[in-house]
Amino acid sequence: MARARRNFSITALPGFASIAVLTFVLLYVPIATLVVFSFNEAASMSRWQGFSLQWYQAAFENRQVRDVSIRALGLAVTASAIATFAATLAALATTRTAKFPGQTMIYALVNQPLMVPEVVTGTALLIFFAGIKVSTGYTGMGYLVAAHSAFCIPFAYLPIRARLQTMDLTLERAAADLYANHFQTFRYVTLPLLLPGVLAGFMLGFVISLDTVVITEFVKSAGQDTLATYMLGQIRRTVTPEMNAIATLFLLLSAVVVVLFFIVSRKRP
Amino acid sequence: MAVTQHIDTTGAQAGADMAALTAERESHGWKWLLSLPALTILVFAASGPLLIVLIYSVLTPAEYGGVVWELSGRAWFQVFFRRDIFDPDEVTLNWSHLSVLWRSVSLAFQTTVICAILGFPTAWFISTRPPGQREIWLLLITIPFWTNLVIRTFAIQEVIRNQGVINSLLMNLNIIHSPIQMMYTDFAILVGMAYVFLPLMVLPVFAAMDKLDTRLLEAGYDLYASRWEVLRRIVFPLVRPGFIAGSILVFIPSIGSYVTPRLLGGGRNMMLSNLIELQFGQGRNWPLGAALALTLLVIVLVALVFYLRTIGGDEDKQHG
Numbered sequence: 409m410a411r412a413r414r415n416f417s418i419t420a421l422p423g424f425a426s427i428a429v430l431t432f433v434l435l436y437v438p439i440a441t442l443v444v445f446s447f448n449e450a451a452s453m454s455r456w457q458g459f460s461l462q463w464y465q466a467a468f469e470n471r472q473v474r475d476v477s478i479r480a481l482g483l484a485v486t487a488s489a490i491a492t493f494a495a496t497l498a499a500l501a502t503t504r505t506a507k508f509p510g511q512t513m514i515y516a517l518v519n520q521p522l523m524v525p526e527v528v529t530g531t532a533l534l535i536f537f538a539g540i541k542v543s544t545g546y547t548g549m550g551y552l553v554a555a556h557s558a559f560c561i562p563f564a565y566l567p568i569r570a571r572l573q574t575m576d577l578t579l580e581r582a583a584a585d586l587y588a589n590h591f592q593t594f595r596y597v598t599l600p601l602l603l604p605g606v607l608a609g610f611m612l613g614f615v616i617s618l619d620t621v622v623i624t625e626f627v628k629s630a631g632q633d634t635l636a637t638y639m640l641g642q643i644r645r646t647v648t649p650e651m652n653a654i655a656t657l658f659l660l661l662s663a664v665v666v667v668l669f670f671i672v673s674r675k676r677p
Numbered sequence: 678m679a680v681t682q683h684i685d686t687t688g689a690q691a692g693a694d695m696a697a698l699t700a701e702r703e704s705h706g707w708k709w710l711l712s713l714p715a716l717t718i719l720v721f722a723a724s725g726p727l728l729i730v731l732i733y734s735v736l737t738p739a740e741y742g743g744v745v746w747e748l749s750g751r752a753w754f755q756v757f758f759r760r761d762i763f764d765p766d767e768v769t770l771n772w773s774h775l776s777v778l779w780r781s782v783s784l785a786f787q788t789t790v791i792c793a794i795l796g797f798p799t800a801w802f803i804s805t806r807p808p809g810q811r812e813i814w815l816l817l818i819t820i821p822f823w824t825n826l827v828i829r830t831f832a833i834q835e836v837i838r839n840q841g842v843i844n845s846l847l848m849n850l851n852i853i854h855s856p857i858q859m860m861y862t863d864f865a866i867l868v869g870m871a872y873v874f875l876p877l878m879v880l881p882v883f884a885a886m887d888k889l890d891t892r893l894l895e896a897g898y899d900l901y902a903s904r905w906e907v908l909r910r911i912v913f914p915l916v917r918p919g920f921i922a923g924s925i926l927v928f929i930p931s932i933g934s935y936v937t938p939r940l941l942g943g944g945r946n947m948m949l950s951n952l953i954e955l956q957f958g959q960g961r962n963w964p965l966g967a968a969l970a971l972t973l974l975v976i977v978l979v980a981l982v983f984y985l986r987t988i989g990g991d992e993d994k995q996h997g
Contacts, residue, residue, distance in 0.1 A: 418894045419805040421798075421908055428802030431795045435821055435875065438832035441842055445835070453835060454845040494715035501711035508705040514712050517719045524727070525933025525977055527950040531970040532726035534957060535733055538743070558722035561715055615823050622935045622950070626957075639827045643834065643940055652835075655828045662824045670816060 439659065446652035453649060463653040472638070473654060480618060480635035483549070487556030488564065488613030494557070495564035495613075496606055500598075503572040522562045529559070530626030537627060547629045555627045556617045563616045564609035567673055571605025608673040611665050618658070727974075734967035742961045752964035756972055774952065774969075781949040782976070784867055785931035789878075791871040792927045796878030797920070801912075803879070804886040815883070822876035830940050833869045834860070837941075861943030869937040874930055878923040885919025886912075918988060925984045929977050949973050 446464070450457035467473050495518075502514055521529060537551045579601070583593040621636040628637060635658065642651060734752050736744040756774060761767035803814040821829060836842045837859040844856040859865050889912070897907040913920075935950035942948070947955070949969065956966030 416898075418891060418898060421801060421904055421912075424798035424801050427795060427798035431799040431875070431879075432817060434795075434872070435818075437842075438829070438836045438872070439821060439824075441835055442828075442832040452840075454840050454842065490718070494718055497711040497713075498715040501708035505708060508708055510705075510709070514716065517716060517724055520719065521723050523929070523977070523981060524723075525929065525950070525973055527933050527935050527953055528727070528730070528970045528974050529723060531953060531957070531966060532730045533722065535963065535967065536726035536729050539729075554718065554722040558718045561719060565715075619823075619825050621825075621827055625935075626954075636825055636827050639825075639831065640936065640939070643827070643831050647831075651831065655825075655831060658828060659824055663820050666816065666820050666823045670812070670819075 442652050443656050443659070445649055446656045448649050451648050453647070453652070463649040464657075466648075466650045467653045467657070470650065473650075476633050476635045476638040477654075479549075479632070483552055483556060483634060484614045484617035486553055487617045488560050488610050490553070490557040491560035491613045492564045492568075492606060492610040495561050495609055496568055496602070498561075499565055499568040499572055503569050504575075504577060518565050519562050521559050526559075526620070526622040527626075529555075530623045533623065534626040541629070549632065551627050551629070552624060552632060552634075555623050556620060559620055559623060560613035560616050564613040567608035567612060568602070568605040571602055571608070571673075575601050604672050608669055611669045611672070615662060615665055618662075730967045730970055734964055734971055736964050738962045738964050740961070742957070742963060744963055749964070752962070752968040755962075755965050756968050777947050777949060777952045778972070780863065780946070781932050781934075781973075784863060784870065784948065785928050785934075787867055788870040788874060788931040789924050789927045791867070792875050792878040793920070793924065795871075796875055796882055796923065800879050800882035800886055803883050804889070815880075818876050818879050822880075826873060826936050827940075829873050830869055830937055833872050834940060837865055837868060860941060861946065863942070863946055865941040866934075866938050866946060866948070869941045870931050870934055873937060874927045877926040877930070881919045881922040881926060882916060883919075885916040885922075889915055921984060921987055925980060928980055932976060932980075933973060 444456075445453045447459050447461070448456055449460035449462070498514065498518060502511055533551075533555050537555075541547055541551075575598075580593050580597050583597045588596065618634075619636065621640060624634050625637050625640065628634070633641070635654070639651065639654070733744055735748055735750065737747040737749040737751070739745050755771065757771055758768050759771040761769070799818075803811060803818070806814055834841070838844070839856040839858065839860065843859075844853075847853045848856065859868075893911050893915075894907055897911050902910070932948075933950055934948055935954070938946060938948040938951055942951075950973070953966050953969045953973070956962045956969065960966070
């Protein structure tokens with residue numbers, strides 16, 4: 409009995425480790441396949457014929473791919489910057505302050521895009537923006553910027569608010585004691601402390617904007633495809649490993665942003 | 678840096694000034710002012726337009742898309758019923774819509790169950806790793822989640838299509854002689870959704886397990902509980918809130934799923950989102966599209982209310 413007990417782990421549950429390992433395998437096999445075949449010499453996506461970078465070259469030389477990638481990245485940076493700015497101000501107003509009338513409504517509005525399915529928001533924006541397009545004649549990127557900014561606000565808000573909640577209120581009080589005015593306190597005390605949260609919020613918003621397919625599909629005018637909607641349209645047609653190459657590059661971008669996010673938002677000892 | 682450190686030493690004194698400062702900021706106007714940019718964007722490009730959907734759902738469709746400003750209940754009628762073309766008095770259930778509705782609910786439910794079966798042990802596995810390793814496993818769960826949905830669905834498609842990884846492998850091993858048709862079926866949608874939404878289950882369940890006091894397990898084993906009893910009577914009740922949160926987080930995007938059924942389900946195996954899109958494209962029936970979108974919203978709200986009540990109930994039990 410004593411010998412059996414020595415190896416007894418209280419956290420082990422039968423079969424759990426195997427299922428977990430299986431989950432990780434299932435999660436990464438499709439992604440690994442996608443990456444591996446982006447380097448395939450042949451156009452086949454099931455038979456390996458040798459290493460080649462020709463599909464990456466094809467992707468870089470494809471004008472349409474370049475256009476949609478630049479548009480997607482530009483949109484993501486713009487929308488996320490707007491969302492982060494607005495979310496930072498909103499977080500400053502609703503965190504660490506006395507409760508005030510209407511605060512619940514602000515919460516509800518900020519979190520609303522998280523709860524309403526993307527297709528419902530997409531439908532609403534399609535109808536609303538169609539009306540504006542008809543009455544003003546403007547069909548530029550402004551609609552996509554507005555839609556993406558709104559959708560990114562709750563995602564940018566979360567890490568900023570989390571950061572604010574863990575910040576020490578006494579530091580700002582002390583700055584005020586030392587005759588710093590409101591602006592100086594904010595500029596030299598609050599903002600530097602808040603910066604990791606703001607950066608995390610921006611990165612989260614950036615990734616969310618890149619990932620937003622349905623709203624983009626519903627809102628975009630002709631010639632405003634982003635990478636996500638372009639791929640959605642192309643995958644249904646014929647697919648060559650060029651698509652794998654594009655996907656791999658964006659996969660890499662996401663992975664880099666996530667790792668950065670983890671580093672920035674990690675709690676320091 | 679030096680400034681911050683200096684301020685830190687005076688921190689103790691600052692507490693006394695808090696009351697004064699709170700009083701100074703008693704007026705709430707500045708909070709509204711700061712929230713204004715966010716609220717403007719949200720009302721303009723998220724919440725406000727939802728009201729317009731409500732209005733459009735009770736208008737009359739125009740011939741080439743758009744609406745005629747004339748009140749009509751037809752769109753809502755069409756969501757569930759249809760009139761016979763030849764005999765307008767004969768009303769039957771609209772099975773083409775109801776089957777899409779049923780497929781959406783049923784596939785979303787099945788996706789949640791699959792994610793739970795795979796996600797629960799995975800979260801347990803992560804939470805029982807040594808602290809240094811835990812972050813790496815979490816990162817591995819998070820990376821696919823942050824990757825574009827279209828890319829991940831494309832990856833799954835490469836695995837299950839007729840010339841894909843599974844079929845090529847089985848055919849090379851001579852286990853099968855013709856490919857198994859997996860694409861363009863409900864099964865494909867289910868696999869795709871479970872793949873895409875799995876991290877949404879793992880993360881909240883992990884968060885709940887992370888707070889679990891392992892001494893409780895020890896106490897259970899000391900009292901001669903079996904592994905199964907410990908799991909059922911200690912672990913499960915304690916991580917239940919995280920489990921319910923995960924289920925909601927998986928169910929909501931699943932039922933509103935658009936990309937996965939469009940790519941893996943083909944044209945025939947539509948879900949609600951695809952049916953909605955159809956009304957704004959070929960269907961040219963905007964009011965019906967609006968009514969279907971609101972139907973989806975109602976299902977999601979019912980799920981959310983159920984969630985809030987369950988969580989509320991749990992908290993009552995803990996306090997009472």
